[in-house]
Amino acid sequence: MSTQSLPVHERRKGTAVWKQVEQVLIGEIWSGQFVPGDKLPSEAALAERFGVNRHTIRRTLAELVSNKIVRVENGRGAFVRQDVLNYQLASSTRFWEAVALGGQSSSVELISSGVAPASGAVAHVLQIDDGIPTVFLDSIGRANGEPVLIARHSFPMDRFPDLIERYQTEGSIRAALLSYGVHSKRQRVRVMARMPDQEETEVFGLPHPILVVESTYVDQAGAPVDFGASRYASGRVQLDIELDESVRNIGAEVVNPKR
Structure with a gap:
């Protein structure tokens, strides 16, 4: 060694x-x-x-x-310590399901929500023009009470105009989308690594590098419905990526932590 x-x-x-x-x-x-x-x-x-x-x-x-x-x-x-969450990142799993599969208790706290104009990766993934309104949900996910991820999910507003209200009623993104008749699944994943910023350090309380996971979710017809950008505390989670035909592209980029 x-x-x-x-x-x-x-x-x-x-x-x-x-x-x-x-x-x-x-x-x-x-x-x-x-x-x-x-x-x-x-x-x-x-x-x-x-x-x-x-x-x-x-x-x-x-x-x-x-x-x-x-x-x-x-x-x-x-x-x-050995209590690291093994997150099975498959086409069908969301955070709370992955935590449950790992035998741990989970909670998701909605910390902010609203409407924002699409730009950059959000517009590209959702296949809409820059400036088109999107609905976003920001949350913190915990496993056994410890913060594990900070996530933002963005959705096309013209298709899901009252998504925030439905999310608050249904209690999860999956259930909220199902209320529109949408069965979502993860189609594409991109994984990066970098050092934490001030917000991430304050939330996680750890000096570990951050794993950034960008996920594209599609509906039954293959149309993009959800762009998820999640930031994980690498000291508390390991990603177990399931390679199957539902996950068409797995991209990985490691960003130099010294930058």
């Missing part, structure tokens, strides 16, 4: 040493050098590796525990 040390001469000015150690360990967890269930090296081993005292390592581990990245067992050490 390749690990990164933190020699004194390479420490970054303006950032606490314990924070720098935390960032290195988080990077190794995210990259798979330490996987859920793995035991981290002992405090003494980490202190020697990074050239710091054990008090600094304890501060780092306390922060990792606070952010629910690792757990500490008395007498045994620190372990990478």
